[in-house]
Amino acid sequence: MPAPDTEARTAWEEMPVGTAAAGSRIDQWLSAQLGPNVSRSKVKMLIDGGHVRLNGATTEAKRKLAAGDLVEWMVPEAEEAEPKAQDIPLTVLFEDEHLIVIDKPVGLVVHPGAGNLDGTLVNALLYHCGNSLSGVGGVKRPGIVHRLDKDTSGVMVVTKNDVTHRVLSEAFADHGRSGDLERSYHAVVWGTPKRMTGTIDAPIGRAASDRTKRAVVPQGRADARHAVTHFAVIEQYGLKPDATAVASLVECRLETGRTHQIRVHMAHIGHPLIGDPVYGQGFRTKANRLPEPVKSTVSAFSRQALHAVTLAFRHPVSGEYLRFEAPLPADIAELVRSMKIL
Numbered sequence: 001m002p003a004p005d006t007e008a009r010t011a012w013e014e015m016p017v018g019t020a021a022a023g024s025r026i027d028q029w030l031s032a033q034l035g036p037n038v039s040r041s042k043v044k045m046l047i048d049g050g051h052v053r054l055n056g057a058t059t060e061a062k063r064k065l066a067a068g069d070l071v072e073w074m075v076p077e078a079e080e081a082e083p084k085a086q087d088i089p090l091t092v093l094f095e096d097e098h099l100i101v102i103d104k105p106v107g108l109v110v111h112p113g114a115g116n117l118d119g120t121l122v123n124a125l126l127y128h129c130g131n132s133l134s135g136v137g138g139v140k141r142p143g144i145v146h147r148l149d150k151d152t153s154g155v156m157v158v159t160k161n162d163v164t165h166r167v168l169s170e171a172f173a174d175h176g177r178s179g180d181l182e183r184s185y186h187a188v189v190w191g192t193p194k195r196m197t198g199t200i201d202a203p204i205g206r207a208a209s210d211r212t213k214r215a216v217v218p219q220g221r222a223d224a225r226h227a228v229t230h231f232a233v234i235e236q237y238g239l240k241p242d243a244t245a246v247a248s249l250v251e252c253r254l255e256t257g258r259t260h261q262i263r264v265h266m267a268h269i270g271h272p273l274i275g276d277p278v279y280g281q282g283f284r285t286k287a288n289r290l291p292e293p294v295k296s297t298v299s300a301f302s303r304q305a306l307h308a309v310t311l312a313f314r315h316p317v318s319g320e321y322l323r324f325e326a327p328l329p330a331d332i333a334e335l336v337r338s339m340k341i342l
Helices: 026-034 041-050 122-130 162-173 260-266 283-287 294-300 330-339
Strands: 013-016 052-054 070-073 093-095 101-102 155-160 181-190 197-201 204-206 213-218 227-235 249-255 308-315 319-323
Touching: 013 122, 013 294, 026 041, 026 052, 026 070, 101 122, 101 260, 122 155, 162 308, 162 319, 181 260, 181 330, 197 260, 204 260, 249 260, 249 330, 283 294, 294 330
Parallel strands: 155 308
Antiparallel strands: 013 070, 052 070, 093 101, 101 155, 181 249, 181 308, 197 227, 204 213, 227 249, 308 319
16 A cells, blocks of 8 residues: 555545456455455445545446546544634635635644644634535535645635535646646745756656655656646846856746645756755755855755745636735745845
8 A cells, every 4th residue: 555645644645547457346446455454344435435536536336447547545544533623823815605715834734634633724724714614525624625735835725615625626636727727836946947947747656765755757657647847947046157056946837736746846857945854855965055144044944945826716606717826935035035145
């Protein structure tokens, strides 16, 4: 079974169906993937509860698979109680009876899970939204349609009812290819790309050395998932006559939405995010060669310098096109200010 993602077992796993499994029922196939510790009845509960998707849509246990189908599943952590409402401050960019858009701060986990049973965005939304939640999946709870890592800040949309949850979930699963969905991020990276604009088209799978990490993998590997990131250099810091630079502020736009996609893709082309503890560790000593006060600022920056700056989508009910921007948080803004003296 694949290792869990960054937010424990509350993250979605995915796997393509091989030729040998064609014709199998999805409950039988998934039971084999999850292993003997997960009963067949538990697998059926996951499917009936909407925790299993076949090619992006919920399904039924008896559905038969075809080679090339993509099965996604999530095994929620067993919890003693439902998430409780907690008065956690939120920066709200927009809210109506259908959805809420926030600027997620650094350090806020999206959903309760192992090690984070409370103090999450879900707990905050239960308190903030209160009676405006009409329920998602029959339960009075906020509908999470996309996630940001704990240490990634920026714009997020969360739904309040089944209708908006279904429509926006489909839009995010489709990555906006058939509709109005725009997502852009600002990242501070080491060095500067050879071109001011470009596209990284490289499949992503699990890293062979560490199953909790992602890496660019060969196209033919079973877990290789199509991944495309478009980038544009906004500013360069410490630019040299040979067109190299110490660091750059880069805008990244997602054409697909794989786990850690921007962090993996930028590291793949030799420009990992400053502060990234997973994909940029080999570059941390670069800070020692910087002048003060830049050296101190970079050395103290302990999370990936990544911020979801823009989110745009069409409102599932009104049809209005909504676009939101969140300014750089204080720590990344300070990092950029310090870089400008180079």
